Amino acid sequence: MPVTTVGTTAVHVDAEGFLTDYDEWDEQLGADLAARIGIDLTDAHWRAIRFLRTDYVEQGETATLRRVSMLAGIPIKDLFTLFPGKPAKKMAYIAGLPKPHGCV
């Protein structure tokens, strides 16, 4: 696994830059990752990111948009506004989680 430096921290990432070690992440790193893709994290962003982090521990998989929407109570439309273009992928990237497998 390649190692890259985000902010001042060295972390393990996959070929697309997604963190591969859950425990290497903290909120400062999340903010730095968000800045890399042009997102300034507000409270609304953090609600989604924190849900993703907690849910991953319980489920072992990155939550889909529909799951975030239903369980965290954030409308999908809002997720598209907060993380424009590819919200599921961007949220996983910022939260330091694997890219959600678009399922199979």
Next chain:
Amino acid sequence: MRHLVILGGGTAGTMAANKLRRRLDRRQWQMTVVDQDDVHVYQPGLLFIPFGAYRPEDVVRPRRRFLPHGVALVLGEIDRVDPAAHTVALTDGRRLAYDYLVIATGTSPRPDQTAGMLGPQWRRSIFDFYTLDGATALATALRDFGGGRLVVHIVDMPIKCPVAPLEFAFLAEAYFRHRGMRDRVELVYATPLPGAFTKPIASAQLGSMLAERKIAVESDFMVEHIDPDAKTLVSYDEREIPFDLLVTVPLNMGADWVARSGLNDELNYVPVDKHTQLAKGHDDIFALGDAANIPTSKAGSVAHFSVDVFVDNFLAYIDGQAMTGSFDGHANCFVESGDGQGLLIDFNYDTEPLPGTYPLPVAGPFRLLNQSRLNHWGKLAFRWLYWHLLLPGRPIPLPARMSMAGKRRPDPRPDKE
């Protein structure tokens, strides 16, 4: 006397009933299958109905015919399962007590989950083809289609048989070409995925097949609502795709009774251990086939391979032994590509579909991820195999565990998207 209740007499439930009836002592085990009707639909055949290649009567049989002697079929609608009381309640008030429960009630298209889908255009210019009614109605609509923009569309993943919408697009392209009207039909493939398919190597191959056929791909398209008056799909990020004819795959969800019983995830699938199918948090409930939340294709081949693993595990489990079999997520699907050609893909939880060959004595080898006439004939022959070997649970020389024999990994490409 112990009682095994199987909810659902579809592909997974019927196979499990047949295989287990042979292995469970009749003096000790009573078996019951519950379904809401006595109509078993050969679902892979639905794809061919819109193009007039199959008629509705080619794909339906009574469920009863495929259940063995010694398995009771109860027809009724499930209200809910009470896991604490170990009972299944039907909506007509009947109640079944179980020692072990197998949930195999599958997944269903839910057009009611997208605003505007079930409006005035439903079955006029908006169709699905995953139901017998929808596929049959679409046959008429395609026959009468004079030209314009045909949009093939997926609401969200996961869906049952995830290659079927691609197959539909390929077959539609061939259908209009053979009728001499291809130049009057614009074909668009709208998907929530970043490309043609979920996995990169297959996505590149299938994507180039769409491009060769001049089928435009609208990727990362998550529909928010359908405007039936403007006949337009509108996405969450406010992109619009107008259509003259829409062939959509509605949101797929597990049965509502699963949610009423508190056994559901956000799409009403039953969370299970992905290697044993045992429901999380329960020691007497398993879920098989499309009803389970395992991260592989919702497909008959998955039901088949996982039931093989499940049966041996179940027999050990009820004897108090450890379940040593481990399902690997194996899926194996023929993909129709039009003009009498097809592809074959073979993959599991860890290995994406790869090119190469799939070895099979006598009939094979089949070409993987590449078109061939043999793959098309394989797909058509499968209907016979399904009714006569697969559902009755007779041995089929397809190993449950995926094999790397014949597969090769192409050179990594620099562009991975």
